[in-house]
Amino acid sequence: MTESETNKKRVQVIDSHTAGEPTRVVIAGGPELGIGDLQSRLALLRTAHDGFRKGVVFEPRGSEVVVGALLCEPVNPASAAGVIFFNDVGYLGMCGHGTIGLVTTLAHLGRIAPGKHSIETPVGTVQTELHSDGTVSVRNVPSYRYRQNVSVEVPGYGQFAGDVAWGGNWFFLVAEHSYDLRLAERTVLIAVTTALRTALAENGITGEGGAVIDHIELFSAAENQGNSSRNFVLCPGASFDRSPCGTGTSAKMACLHADGKLDEGASWRQEGILGTVFVGSVMAQGDGVLPVISGRAWVTAESTLLFDATDPFREGIPF
Secondary structure: OOHHHHOEEEEEEEEEEEOOEEEEEEEEOOOOOOOOOHHHHHHHHHHHOHHHHHHHHOOOOOOOOOEEEEEEOOOOOOOOEEEEEEOOOOEEOOOHHHHHHHHHHHHHOOOOOOEEEEEEEOOEEEEEEEOOOOOEEEEOOOEEEEEEEEEEEEOOOEEEEEEEEEOOOEEEEEOOOOOOOOHHHHHHHHHHHHHHHHHHHHOOOOOHHHOOOOEEEEEEOOOOOOOOEEEEEEOOOOOEOOOOOHHHHHHHHHHHHHOOOOOOOOOEEEEOOOOOEEEEEEEEEOOEEEEEEEEOEEEEEEEEEEEEOOOOOOOOOOO
């Protein structure tokens, strides 16, 4: 083996997309994070190995839209897997589309069969079911509305009112607005939602415990009359969700249930910006709900990422 070859670290990944939104699952070659719970392993990844995150999802290997998923050994041997989700700006507590992509990847690798499987995440264990047709259902973490009808003035855009809700990530959900939720309008939609997120931070509007609201979700009537609504979701950073957003749909259903507009067990068909759909439902739990989200992912690539010690951009290009 040449000196050049010995300088290369190899990381094996499986790429997929869930209703249009990409997931990159790291199946081998990731950093050693020990055997603690997923929160402690996430803390170690963030503090000691953040360059690995950047290298996996930053250009030139990735892009701002790629969500990474580091496959981990679970704490509970009865669980199918543990996972830490991340993107180009940091780490995600939970990721609905990413969990669907992870389960699909595990099935692709022959590690699981159709049936129910527990997946451990830094914000708790989620229950999933792989159906025989390839669809995956995810019972997300408990979700709830934290604040209702919060108003904020957004410089250059006017006043917006929305709900602050938790669905595994913190969301500001806006139903009343004048924007057309179409892919062709994505530049305008990114601009207004980014300005809205900045205004929330500048006005001290946060999630519970001062948590940063890093997802903005706009809603409108669905284009397909068989669906319940259409959304546009700004993710952390400057990327938008190509899928209908699993955690965002969970947060939305928590708000609907709190308003008496979504009964337990009733279906909510959330249409995303590409016209793809997640089907959701809820069970009441305390002041919130336990959401279930169903969708489909497709494996698109098996590959090996090479990290050369001599490469000035081995940890990605820091845009």
